[in-house]
Amino acid sequence: MILRAKYVLDAKFELIDGGLVRVEGPTIAEVGASVDLGDSKPTDLGDVLLMPGFVNAHTHLELGSLHSRVPVTPDFCDWLSRLVPKMRELSRDPSGIVDAVQRGLADSIRCGTTLLGDISRFASMTRQTISKTQHRPGVVSFGEVLGVAAGAGEPLLRQAVDCEFASSDLACGISPHATYTVGPETLSKCVTAGASNGMRLCIHAAESKAEEEFLLHETGPLKEFLESVGGWTASTGPMNRRPIEYLHDAGALGPQTLLAHCNYVSDSEIDLLAKTNTSVVYCPRTHHAFAHPPHRFDDMVDAGINVCLGTDSLASNPSLSILDEVRFLASHRPDLSRERILNAATLGGARALGYQGVTGAIAPGMRADLVAVPLEPDGPTDAVENILTGTRQPTFCMVAGQKMNLQAEV
Numbered sequence: 001m002i003l004r005a006k007y008v009l010d011a012k013f014e015l016i017d018g019g020l021v022r023v024e025g026p027t028i029a030e031v032g033a034s035v036d037l038g039d040s041k042p043t044d045l046g047d048v049l050l051m052p053g054f055v056n057a058h059t060h061l062e063l064g065s066l067h068s069r070v071p072v073t074p075d076f077c078d079w080l081s082r083l084v085p086k087m088r089e090l091s092r093d094p095s096g097i098v099d100a101v102q103r104g105l106a107d108s109i110r111c112g113t114t115l116l117g118d119i120s121r122f123a124s125m126t127r128q129t130i131s132k133t134q135h136r137p138g139v140v141s142f143g144e145v146l147g148v149a150a151g152a153g154e155p156l157l158r159q160a161v162d163c164e165f166a167s168s169d170l171a172c173g174i175s176p177h178a179t180y181t182v183g184p185e186t187l188s189k190c191v192t193a194g195a196s197n198g199m200r201l202c203i204h205a206a207e208s209k210a211e212e213e214f215l216l217h218e219t220g221p222l223k224e225f226l227e228s229v230g231g232w233t234a235s236t237g238p239m240n241r242r243p244i245e246y247l248h249d250a251g252a253l254g255p256q257t258l259l260a261h262c263n264y265v266s267d268s269e270i271d272l273l274a275k276t277n278t279s280v281v282y283c284p285r286t287h288h289a290f291a292h293p294p295h296r297f298d299d300m301v302d303a304g305i306n307v308c309l310g311t312d313s314l315a316s317n318p319s320l321s322i323l324d325e326v327r328f329l330a331s332h333r334p335d336l337s338r339e340r341i342l343n344a345a346t347l348g349g350a351r352a353l354g355y356q357g358v359t360g361a362i363a364p365g366m367r368a369d370l371v372a373v374p375l376e377p378d379g380p381t382d383a384v385e386n387i388l389t390g391t392r393q394p395t396f397c398m399v400a401g402q403k404m405n406l407q408a409e410v
Helices: 061-066 076-090 094-110 123-132 154-160 184-197 209-217 221-228 243-249 267-275 284-289 297-302 322-332 338-345 347-352 383-389
Strands: 002-004 007-009 015-017 020-024 027-032 048-052 054-059 113-120 138-145 170-176 201-205 257-261 279-282 307-309 370-374 396-399
Touching: 007 383, 048 383, 054 257, 054 279, 054 307, 054 322, 054 347, 061 076, 061 094, 061 113, 076 221, 094 113, 094 123, 094 396, 113 123, 113 347, 113 396, 123 138, 123 154, 123 170, 138 154, 154 170, 154 184, 170 184, 184 201, 201 243, 209 221, 209 243, 243 267, 267 297, 279 347, 284 322, 297 307, 297 338, 307 322, 307 338, 307 347, 322 338, 322 383, 338 347, 338 383
Parallel strands: 007 048, 054 113, 113 138, 138 170, 170 201, 201 257, 257 279, 279 307
Antiparallel strands: 002 020, 007 015, 020 027, 048 370, 370 396
């Protein structure tokens, strides 16, 4: 198959006017202003920018049914106190979880997402659902583990490392939920299990100012919240360390680890992330909804940290669209370069999820994960600026050389 577009965004984030992409099986074979047509007639995608498929490096598909049911406020702990009862209801509604995952996968394809990292407390159920779903992105499923007391996280860890439904487009990972919901022993077991099974880790870290206070002093609103839900019943004393320092001392940082959020990090913590080659996923609209201070995206990239983008869940975000996140950043963070934003939305996410050199760019040998975004007729003449400031949604999406059905109904 040969695809033609008004513009193609190549691996250097440069535009090819009237670009062509030749796809053979699941792989990109050739890219340029001219390619070997052979006996094929190009499929003309029209006035679009053809670019690498988006990578959503952090979401929770199973929370889709909570969309608009837990309004976000700047008080993170108050929001958690309202979220937890809703999540407990989910455990009694398996069909609702399945429906949320199916809808989330379909919505992701419509948004042009071709690879995503999903956090799941019900990993056995969600992985089976994902494996049976066609017309979907590739998925890295991080089985979520919680447990402060010794041995409390064992059942969830066994579920996380169970790869029964793993395949070429469904990888398994482990998510020790957060620095304050996983005790030192459970965190250590997750790190060991990840290393033993070749699995990546995803951990919520430095998400709120309350988390920092709790780890340093074991005081504040987060402690009150945890005690109210039975999540911190036996004190081990304050950790006397900031979140990233704590994870580093626990051996949880490294190239196999992806940290979600990192909204409150010091210069020394940025140095630790850089030295350990730990990736960070930034969720712009969720970050904004909680009124956090500006994310240190540029400082992290300048330090050599791989920063990617995520949507978080529909419990805190209006959509699962990385295109919406990119557009939000373009309008709310003019200090960030367009190239860095696009890199975070594609190559950065691929690297964080273990797909570096596999997807995230339009180049020969890369997987044919592609999305076409229509250009605004009256928009900027620069194609990248056009889609970043526009509102039009993808009209074409391809995953591993297969054209996706953007109108698929669940």
